[in-house]
Amino acid sequence: MVKNSTLRAHVEAGILRVAATVLAERGDKASMADIATAAGVARATLYRYFPSRDALVKALTEAALADLHDRITDARLDEVAPDEAIARLTRAVVAATHEYRALALFGEEHGAEELKERLLGPLRDQIERGVREGRFRADIPPDVLFALYRGIVEGGVSQVMSGRLGAEQASAAITTVFLNGTLTEAT
Amino acid sequence: MVKNSTLRAHVEAGILRVAATVLAERGDKASMADIATAAGVARATLYRYFPSRDALVKALTEAALADLHDRITDARLDEVAPDEAIARLTRAVVAATHEYRALALFGEEHGAEELKERLLGPLRDQIERGVREGRFRADIPPDVLFALYRGIVEGGVSQVMSGRLGAEQASAAITTVFLNGTLTEAT
Amino acid sequence: MVKNSTLRAHVEAGILRVAATVLAERGDKASMADIATAAGVARATLYRYFPSRDALVKALTEAALADLHDRITDARLDEVAPDEAIARLTRAVVAATHEYRALALFGEEHGAEELKERLLGPLRDQIERGVREGRFRADIPPDVLFALYRGIVEGGVSQVMSGRLGAEQASAAITTVFLNGTLTEAT
Amino acid sequence: MVKNSTLRAHVEAGILRVAATVLAERGDKASMADIATAAGVARATLYRYFPSRDALVKALTEAALADLHDRITDARLDEVAPDEAIARLTRAVVAATHEYRALALFGEEHGAEELKERLLGPLRDQIERGVREGRFRADIPPDVLFALYRGIVEGGVSQVMSGRLGAEQASAAITTVFLNGTLTEAT
DNA sequence: TATGAATGAGTGTTCATTCAT
């Protein structure tokens, strides 16, 4: 049954989608029962697809990161200036995060370290490049810039997730505030 | 024993300090046992001081917010321009947050709503004032600016808490990035 | 599986039976762990069937009272003289109490007030009827007679539960002592 | 300090009195804290007088039984007929039980076995004597008569404790029902 | 001596996970 693996993949993806939503809504205190119910399956069935809570979370993380990976790869970051690269990255991250409600991905929690590094890397790289090329201010260490950027992104995504902002608007706001700050010309 | 109440207050404060650290580190999954152990007391003793988990969290929230309240009051925000006000607020928030590891304060979770509003209010106010007075860009709604600001602050504080940055440095970075962005003049 | 609900009901009833015994033996200090162990299930399983201690006690109460209700209804009390009614009631109460070890039912403790009233009512009624009809002594208020009757029944049931007496013997003893006292004719 | 032991005895007696009340009201679920508070002393002080819960209960039991013992001794049971003996015993038991709220004394629970036996003995003895002498019905075993008697007494005492009946009335009702039953002559 | 403080051993309850159908 060639179809089997495909079917299973579909169910898996569906569960992951639901799980992402539930975890985003109820936070880490969402129980497996909550997720199973929301997904319309029995708890034991949920365990058939993901043999443990960790496995589920890891799968969720990987899916989100894979999605993000694709978007970043598509962005051809090296072909544009660092600020445009930041703009593209921001759009990619906002879109992926919104898609998977996976805000927490940036945290230290869950496995998938290699994958995560593969993704956080480009972000870091672009900022470092910008500093190196003199486009970004050098008075703040790149690490800090990166941390602040992550913060802004989380703030912007939270606006998207609460429905107060569209993904495009949020991306623009994040990008422009990070790049240009909030003051008017007069500064 | 006049000292008694003071002594108790000291122990209480000590436990709160430890609890703040533990909760910041392990998150909501830190158990009362964890906190008690970290504080060097038996679980039952912890319950002597805070009769329930909620009471502990609430006390923690209130202590942190009261601390922050004092700092903000001291800052005389209305007597300076919005950007200087932001600078002072940032310093106050970073210091208080670092002191109490109370990152979560900005979240929606725990009670103490009135107090929290009393504190989030000034932040919001300053941003709105800045927009109104033409110091801050008007192309991004104040709400969004506020959310992004919250995000940057969280990012900066995380740097402080991990020891990679001093409070003063972090405050400066947060402020300057929020106000001026990351691009060099050439933009 | 039509059987499923029935099976669950059987298990429930079994647990209730055991719980009644344990609670009767160890009193209110019997823990849920005690009950679960006695029932041969894990504590968590006990909670599957009765989500809280209160729920268990309430279910137990209701089962016993329902049983007693049936027996009393079957007794057609109004069709016989008060003393025969007392005899029948006594047999019903002894049997039901023995069955469910539910001595405590007569206490004030647990919910199921309406049901309880439906059951204590007939007892009270028969005694009052007996007094009204001149069959029972009028020099003792019906309330008191009722209280004494309850006491005798509890005494008799304790004999049954400790195995020193059969239900039928106990019922007869209770009835005859209550109705005729312990003195020989000569009185 | 000769007075010391006397003073201590007074405090002890006072605590016992309060403890009897509290235990009667709240049952076995009354905590040491409850008792200490009701007695107006700190928990630790309560423990100074009674080094454990069991010790307190045992002391309470012994006090009640000693009181009862005195009353029974005063009753000169052997000098009167069994039915009069029952009447006197009933008055003694009701009074003592009411005094100490010590209904539970008849139970199997707490130590003080020898003392208890010294007291339950006379009750049993009188009933057996009554049977032997042909005053009490012989168709019910003395053990059972005794159990039923205990039940009636408990029922009557509960009326006294709830204030619905005076001790004298209750004693009379208990005695006459036990001896003569509830039916009118016509039986 | 009297007491506030500290604590170990439970209790009720929940939840992730396994098993039998």
Next chain:
DNA sequence: GATGAATGAACACTCATTCAT
């Protein structure tokens, strides 16, 4: 393959009891 049932390992909280002042 899907599910209801069962369970062990926590967790929040309580209480009888001990200790230091």
